[in-house]
Amino acid sequence: METLEATKLSEIKLSAFLTIGDSRNDLRKYFRSTLEDEYNRAKEIDTSLLEEQPSLREKIIDLNFILSNDEDLKEILDQPRSDYYLSYLFIYFELEKIIEVMKKMKAACPEDFIDIHIDAKESYSKLFMRGAPLSNLASATIATLNEKSSIQNLLQGLKANNFLYWVEKIKKSDSFSEVKIFAYSKSKRYKGAILPFEITITRPNIYLHQLICGNDEGGEIEQFKNAEACNLIYENYIKSQKNVDVLFSQLCGNNILSSKEIELCTKGTWIEENGQVSLINGSADSKIEFIDAVNQSKNGFRVYNGILHYADRSYSWSKTQFPTNEDYIIRGEMYLTPDSGIDIALGPNIEYWGQSNEKSWTLMIGVNELWIRERCFHDTLFFDNKRNSPLREFFPFELRIQNKNVTVSVNGENLPEIFPLNFDSFRLGLINFNNQPPCFLRKLEIERISKSQSS
Numbered sequence: 001m002e003t004l005e006a007t008k009l010s011e012i013k014l015s016a017f018l019t020i021g022d023s024r025n026d027l028r029k030y031f032r033s034t035l036e037d038e039y040n041r042a043k044e045i046d047t048s049l050l051e052e053q054p055s056l057r058e059k060i061i062d063l064n065f066i067l068s069n070d071e072d073l074k075e076i077l078d079q080p081r082s083d084y085y086l087s088y089l090f091i092y093f094e095l096e097k098i099i100e101v102m103k104k105m106k107a108a109c110p111e112d113f114i115d116i117h118i119d120a121k122e123s124y125s126k127l128f129m130r131g132a133p134l135s136n137l138a139s140a141t142i143a144t145l146n147e148k149s150s151i152q153n154l155l156q157g158l159k160a161n162n163f164l165y166w167v168e169k170i171k172k173s174d175s176f177s178e179v180k181i182f183a184y185s186k187s188k189r190y191k192g193a194i195l196p197f198e199i200t201i202t203r204p205n206i207y208l209h210q211l212i213c214g215n216d217e218g219g220e221i222e223q224f225k226n227a228e229a230c231n232l233i234y235e236n237y238i239k240s241q242k243n244v245d246v247l248f249s250q251l252c253g254n255n256i257l258s259s260k261e262i263e264l265c266t267k268g269t270w271i272e273e274n275g276q277v278s279l280i281n282g283s284a285d286s287k288i289e290f291i292d293a294v295n296q297s298k299n300g301f302r303v304y305n306g307i308l309h310y311a312d313r314s315y316s317w318s319k320t321q322f323p324t325n326e327d328y329i330i331r332g333e334m335y336l337t338p339d340s341g342i343d344i345a346l347g348p349n350i351e352y353w354g355q356s357n358e359k360s361w362t363l364m365i366g367v368n369e370l371w372i373r374e375r376c377f378h379d380t381l382f383f384d385n386k387r388n389s390p391l392r393e394f395f396p397f398e399l400r401i402q403n404k405n406v407t408v409s410v411n412g413e414n415l416p417e418i419f420p421l422n423f424d425s426f427r428l429g430l431i432n433f434n435n436q437p438p439c440f441l442r443k444l445e446i447e448r449i450s451k452s453q454s455s
Helices: 009-020 023-041 063-067 070-078 084-092 096-108 120-130 147-160 204-213 218-239 244-253 259-264
Strands: 113-118 138-143 163-171 177-185 197-202 270-273 276-280 287-292 301-304 307-310 314-318 327-336 341-347 361-366 370-374 379-384 395-402 405-410 425-432 439-449
Touching: 023 204, 063 070, 063 120, 063 218, 070 084, 070 244, 084 120, 096 113, 096 138, 096 147, 120 218, 120 259, 138 204, 147 163, 147 177, 147 197, 218 244, 218 259, 218 301, 218 307, 244 259, 270 301, 270 439, 287 425, 307 425, 327 341, 327 361, 341 395, 341 439, 361 395, 361 405, 361 425
Parallel strands: 138 197
Antiparallel strands: 113 138, 163 177, 177 197, 270 276, 276 287, 287 314, 301 307, 307 439, 314 425, 327 395, 327 439, 341 361, 341 425, 361 370, 370 379, 395 405
16 A cells, blocks of 8 residues: 555544534524524514503512422422422413413414423423523413414403413514513412413414524523522522522422432532623632633623623633642533533633634533644644533533643543643633534632642
């Protein structure tokens, strides 16, 4: 066989990726942009038949309601099956009557798309992990081109069954808003609270594109935002001499929540102040501030519930420098969604990535790929495109720096190679070189270790 100077296939693939990009991200952006186009083209929903509603003064069953009513919480924890309590509320508030109204509407207007969604597990998750009210235990989507007829039939059915409603408009573009109608019993109250049925009015093309696009990528962001508010509710629960850990254990034991859902509610170690992000490193009085190399007045990261969101393009570096004649362990937890990746960098300077910081060392972890590079994109020290990193859950990683060398562990797996650091001190870099699907860092810690620990 003729001897040829052959380039590694991994390097060929890397070169192609850097030039062409990832078509999956492009497709995702395309479908999202077509959805935005549909929002802009869609005719506004005519709500003239909906009466002007006063501000809702009724209390909806929510997390505060459940935690402050020991009897209801006990009913949830001791129920014979996981959906028993919510099934009782559904029947008590006669929400099945709205299902019958939907059936008649479909018979009257078969060209309309009507989907009904009832999910006790999802409702419990939103209740206990996000603090969301039980306003969408039962929900429906009506996708129609003839909203006047649909709304008229709906209102007739609600009136005939003694239901009231309020209306919310969810703005999707300058010219279009989805309409949400929350219907609730006029006469039924449970300990002074109501349980509404959420009905969304939208257009068929929009609904179709929403189904194609799948789950809203902002779902994870909202999840962590809501977890932050939810934790404030649990802080009040703790003040009443209650134990949240025991509560979560009981909810898991009765198959109401999963340990994974509870894990996602755990608070992280990041803070955001005036557009700048900082890491609480170990003790509460040890703070490492980060500054962006391009725009030092702000950065592309956001913090929700102490969790760092890689939001926009950013090249943030720690103000603190760490001498490489000492040894360190950098450990943290990351959360990935499809086609996302997290870049962690080590470098001596606060610089735009790849501009002049050629000494930088970079670890990129994606769902299926792991890269380690030196001098930005110039030298690939390690590349593996057969990874299977956890998806939509936090998993650990660790960098151990010993004698100016780095060893890497991802999700408990140690990479066999040792990677050199060719500088006398390093800053920790958080790099987001391109807008991408959501990914997050939760706990991150830089621990100085003694030489005896290193050995």
